[in-house]
Amino acid sequence: MSADGRERGPRRDDHRDSKGRQRGGARARGETQRSAQAPGERRRRTDPARTAAYDVLRQVDGSDAYANLVLPPLLRERRIAGRDAAFATELAYGTLRLRGRYDAILARCVSRPLDQLDPEVLDVLRLGAHQVLGMRVPAHAAVSETVALARDRVGAGPAQMVNAVLRAVGRTPLDGWLATLTDEAPDAVTGLATVGSHPVWITRALREALVGHGRSPDEIADLLDADNTAPRVTLVARPGLAGPDVLQQQAEDTDVRLEPGHWAPTALVLAGGSDPAGLAAVADARAGVQDEGSQLVTLALAGAPLDGADARWLDLCAGPGGKAALLAALAGERGASLVANELQPHRARLVERALRAVPEGVVERVRTGDGREVGADEPAAYDRVLVDAPCTGLGALRRRPESRWRRTPADLGTLSALQRELLGSALDAVRPGGVVAYVTCSPHLAETRLVVDDVLRRRDDAERMDARAAVRAVLVPGADLDLGAADGGAHGLDVQLWPHAHGTDAMHLTLLRRTR
Numbered sequence: 001m002s003a004d005g006r007e008r009g010p011r012r013d014d015h016r017d018s019k020g021r022q023r024g025g026a027r028a029r030g031e032t033q034r035s036a037q038a039p040g041e042r043r044r045r046t047d048p049a050r051t052a053a054y055d056v057l058r059q060v061d062g063s064d065a066y067a068n069l070v071l072p073p074l075l076r077e078r079r080i081a082g083r084d085a086a087f088a089t090e091l092a093y094g095t096l097r098l099r100g101r102y103d104a105i106l107a108r109c110v111s112r113p114l115d116q117l118d119p120e121v122l123d124v125l126r127l128g129a130h131q132v133l134g135m136r137v138p139a140h141a142a143v144s145e146t147v148a149l150a151r152d153r154v155g156a157g158p159a160q161m162v163n164a165v166l167r168a169v170g171r172t173p174l175d176g177w178l179a180t181l182t183d184e185a186p187d188a189v190t191g192l193a194t195v196g197s198h199p200v201w202i203t204r205a206l207r208e209a210l211v212g213h214g215r216s217p218d219e220i221a222d223l224l225d226a227d228n229t230a231p232r233v234t235l236v237a238r239p240g241l242a243g244p245d246v247l248q249q250q251a252e253d254t255d256v257r258l259e260p261g262h263w264a265p266t267a268l269v270l271a272g273g274s275d276p277a278g279l280a281a282v283a284d285a286r287a288g289v290q291d292e293g294s295q296l297v298t299l300a301l302a303g304a305p306l307d308g309a310d311a312r313w314l315d316l317c318a319g320p321g322g323k324a325a326l327l328a329a330l331a332g333e334r335g336a337s338l339v340a341n342e343l344q345p346h347r348a349r350l351v352e353r354a355l356r357a358v359p360e361g362v363v364e365r366v367r368t369g370d371g372r373e374v375g376a377d378e379p380a381a382y383d384r385v386l387v388d389a390p391c392t393g394l395g396a397l398r399r400r401p402e403s404r405w406r407r408t409p410a411d412l413g414t415l416s417a418l419q420r421e422l423l424g425s426a427l428d429a430v431r432p433g434g435v436v437a438y439v440t441c442s443p444h445l446a447e448t449r450l451v452v453d454d455v456l457r458r459r460d461d462a463e464r465m466d467a468r469a470a471v472r473a474v475l476v477p478g479a480d481l482d483l484g485a486a487d488g489g490a491h492g493l494d495v496q497l498w499p500h501a502h503g504t505d506a507m508h509l510t511l512l513r514r515t516r
Ligand SMILES: C[S@@+](CC[C@H](N)C(=O)[O-])C[C@H]1O[C@@H](n2cnc3c(N)ncnc32)[C@H](O)[C@@H]1O
Pocket: 294, 316, 317, 318, 319, 320, 321, 322, 323, 324, 341, 342, 343, 344, 347, 369, 370, 371, 372, 388, 389, 390, 391
């Protein structure tokens, strides 16, 4: 095992020594300019991977950027590759995810309140804390490299403070810190939230959602842990465009390792750090990167029982097009057509790109417009409708390292009003007897159950279907998907997937039938 925590054999692009420090070649590519200072006073060159992680944190904090959009181009631009890129990625994403935990620890080691520190210094401290407590970098290397980063980016004075604080952090092992945070928390939920590095309001909402969807509240710690673990990359082999066997063959030819998915027959899981972009089927959109939960809910809509015509399908909120591409592939196999609608023009272009491998004639149209108007514009015009509603994304926190710190409870009000209108429009757009799938990548009850219940209360032409049966009908043979206790009522028909239980995003699916 190497000191940066990766259990891999030596590679030519590995510039880290046994202490997680940069070797000459890589360090020489560092950002720091040699100063005119005397050699003894000269700043030590900083590690490009650590500097990259720091720059990502600053952009996320300073300009509200998304880490997963900032980091890959930054690594490419600075020609940071291989293990250095993996190190920078783990350092940036891990620090962002575990920020809440580290802030609570740092607050016990810094003499001032953290909000009185310069944000730049606080980010350096968080990066150092993650190396000391969250990565397998030896403490002395973590401290000295972070102090070098501090000296380079925020100056010699703060670097001394960083040195002292990180040494204090490193004097207690992670288990000890977590026990302290739990013991000193004012209540159990706050303790779980701090240790699990989630805002308290999100922790509380996730716990309520577990219970509301028939699971034990004690699962919350595992759920928070799963949100703090980078997901494996899952591919979808779009039916009729690329079978799983074609993808497997391409993988073997290009040294990519794929394993079958757990639940969806269309899913393949990428092993290790292989890059899916090298696969021809991914490059030409016959396959794509898609969470297995997203695949399951899409397959369930396409397979839900339906009487009568099954010719026109609608994706009401289609951007960037992952589910639209799977739906279109399935529609193509069944002689149906798809209309994909998206509000944002640039996202509608992404939908067109995602659909580029679908045979001509299957995609009737990519419509750019407000989904709330489709029901009135085209009443009873579709046989199957997907509403993959804009939501808080609380079910996909493991993919979006910073998003838990950006969301506020106020987002729920705005989003759930929009969700109600979109679902109403979908029910207007589907024909009597047709099926609507209401999907969110959030398990929050205010975005799932409460939205559906409220919409159904206001109309008498729709009813819940058995979404659990629809999902079970599309699973790979022999898969045993535990969907939690059904409460005997209508809510027990809904599907709520969970990262800790299923290894998927926390996708929600309610299936509705228009009755008249
Ligand atoms: C959860 S995402 C959909 C993800 C997509 N189904 C996929 O699998 O790639 C929700 C989408 O709804 C779009 N949206 C937001 N408000 C909308 C509206 N009023 N009408 C239609 N689309 C809307 C957002 O721009 C976003 O692209």
